[in-house]
Amino acid sequence: MGEELYVITSPEDVLAVYKDTTSLDFDPIIRDIMADFGLTRHTLDKMFDRKFGQKHWMDLCHADFKLQMHPGEKLEVLQSTFLGNIDKSLQWSQVSGPMVLASSNKNGKTVSLWKWCGQVLVDSATRAFFGDAIYRVAPDLLADFFLFDNESWKLSYKYPRFAAPDMYKAKAKGEAAFAQYLALPQEQRQDASWIVKAIEQGIMDLGVEESSQAAPMLFVLYRLINTNAYKLCFWCLAYLLHDPALLTSIEQEIAPAFQPDGSLSMLYLLENCPFLASFYEEILRIANDPIGTRLVVRETTIGGKTLLPGRKILMPYKLMHFDPTVFGDNASEFDPRRFVNNKHLVRSTSYRPFGGAATQCPGRFLARREVYMFVALVLHRFDLTLVGNESGGHAKFPNMDLTIPSGGVMGPIGGEDVIVKIKVKNEIGPE
Numbered sequence: 132m133g134e135e136l137y138v139i140t141s142p143e144d145v146l147a148v149y150k151d152t153t154s155l156d157f158d159p160i161i162r163d164i165m166a167d168f169g170l171t172r173h174t175l176d177k178m179f180d181r182k183f184g185q186k187h188w189m190d191l192c193h194a195d196f197k198l199q200m201h202p203g204e205k206l207e208v209l210q211s212t213f214l215g216n217i218d219k220s221l222q223w224s225q226v227s228g229p230m231v232l233a234s235s236n237k238n239g240k241t242v243s244l245w246k247w248c249g250q251v252l253v254d255s256a257t258r259a260f261f262g263d264a265i266y267r268v269a270p271d272l273l274a275d276f277f278l279f280d281n282e283s284w285k286l287s288y289k290y291p292r293f294a295a296p297d298m299y300k301a302k303a304k305g306e307a308a309f310a311q312y313l314a315l316p317q318e319q320r321q322d323a324s325w326i327v328k329a330i331e332q333g334i335m336d337l338g339v340e341e342s343s344q345a346a347p348m349l350f351v352l353y354r355l356i357n358t359n360a361y362k363l364c365f366w367c368l369a370y371l372l373h374d375p376a377l378l379t380s381i382e383q384e385i386a387p388a389f390q391p392d393g394s395l396s397m398l399y400l401l402e403n404c405p406f407l408a409s410f411y412e413e414i415l416r417i418a419n420d421p422i423g424t425r426l427v428v429r430e431t432t433i434g435g436k437t438l439l440p441g442r443k444i445l446m447p448y449k450l451m452h453f454d455p456t457v458f459g460d461n462a463s464e465f466d467p468r469r470f471v472n473n474k475h476l477v478r479s480t481s482y483r484p485f486g487g488a489a490t491q492c493p494g495r496f497l498a499r500r501e502v503y504m505f506v507a508l509v510l511h512r513f514d515l516t517l518v519g520n521e522s523g524g525h526a527k528f529p530n531m532d533l534t535i536p537s538g539g540v541m542g543p544i545g546g547e548d549v550i551v552k553i554k555v556k557n558e559i560g561p562e
């Protein structure tokens with residue numbers, strides 16, 4: 132408490148921060164996060180020991196994230212399983228469990244959009260990254276993840292245990308799940324992704340054997356993989372369902388991506404749907420609160436100001452995302468055509484939905500694909516009708532929770548949701 136911070140708000144100064152890699156360091160920030168997850172100084176020293184030439188283990192991890200998640204052979208393999216899982220989860224019979232609030236007849240289910248997005252996206256990623264074995268040791272993993280995800284900001288704000296008991300309990304259960312997972316014989320986990328196997332091997336090579344040290348590393352990765360995309364899907368569908376003209380335009384644009392047998396061409400969505408791309412960027416601009424962080428380790432000057440060692444830098448990119456001199460007079464409003472009307476915006480230095488430089492989110496390619504897949508399949512397979520409130524009023528657009536320092540895509544204010552009645556529109560093959 133009582134910490135002094137520097138807050139950087141201009142794109143020029145953000146670029147200067149990215150360039151000054153000797154005075155401004157990201158490693159201590161990761162150390163701090165991992166310490167919050169219970170990693171001891173001893174383990175952290177091993178992780179940051181520059182014993183691989185000039186590099187330490189965490190540098191190798193960043194490189195491995197890119198190998199797995201940037202376009203290439205390894206992404207193709209992962210993506211095919213991941214998107215296949217989304218496809219299977221969106222079969223009519225799979226729309227079940229807590230997300231279904233009421234089931235009137237065979238062709239009608241009333242669904243919580245928030246829970247639907249969460250269940251499908253997080254379950255599909257869990258199986259694709261870790262394989263099915265994780266559920267054998269932790270059948271309640273998803274429930275614990277959502278409890279933790281909802282309150283995880285309290286961890287970085289260093290809430291004491293008595294002030295956030297539910298968050299700490301969910302965190303402990305999540306870590307225990309990964310400890311049990313790591314204790315399983317490797318032959319039972321052959322369906323895990325390349326990155327998970329590479330990290331497990333790396334942890335062993337570092338000589339980190341205690342499960343109290345190894346499991347949190349996987350739990351942190353699990354959270355990074357899962358925390359943002361389901362919320363992004365929620366906002367995409369919320370905006371579409373509340374704006375019939377927008378919904379029709381998107382449906383028309385993506386229709387040719389579907390083959391007669393109902394299968395979806397991701398390539399078509401990626402290469403031939405400029406309006407979908409603009410809509411996606413606009414949701415990322417408006418519903419996202421990414422924050423870059425560095426620690427000043429040597430005195431330096433940014434934007435004409437002297438920054439002193441020992442203090443943190445925060446870069447709340449959302450402020451730049453609402454700058455009217457870049458995004459226009461309607462910067463504070465939602466405009467799905469913004470990025471198609473101005474094709475330069477997506478490369479603007481004021482637009483940083485995934486951060487930037489060495490710490491830029493490696494999952495950004497996968498994120499677009501999973502969101503496109505989910506949104507396109509939902510629109511193609513189901514007729515969706517908004518359900519109003521109990522007294523017969525119109526369904527209200529959920530408010531974003533601006534009070535929580537999420538550092539990523541925001542959720543709706545507690546309890547606000549989009550309730551939809553869904554029916555089968557296009558049958559798919561036998562289930």
Ligand code: HEM
Pocket residue numbers: 192193196200355356357359360363419421422423424484485486487490491492493494495497498538539540
């Ligand atoms: C869906 C929207 C997503 C958003 C808005 C998002 C945003 C971010 C941001 C802002 C960062 C930190 C960047 C920085 O410090 O400069 C980050 C890091 C990271 N993200 Fe994402 N992310 C998303 C999806 C994903 C997905 C789908 C994955 C994996 C499948 C992923 C994996 C990661 C990882 C591993 C890191 C840490 C990278 C490192 O430290 O080397 N993200 N993300």
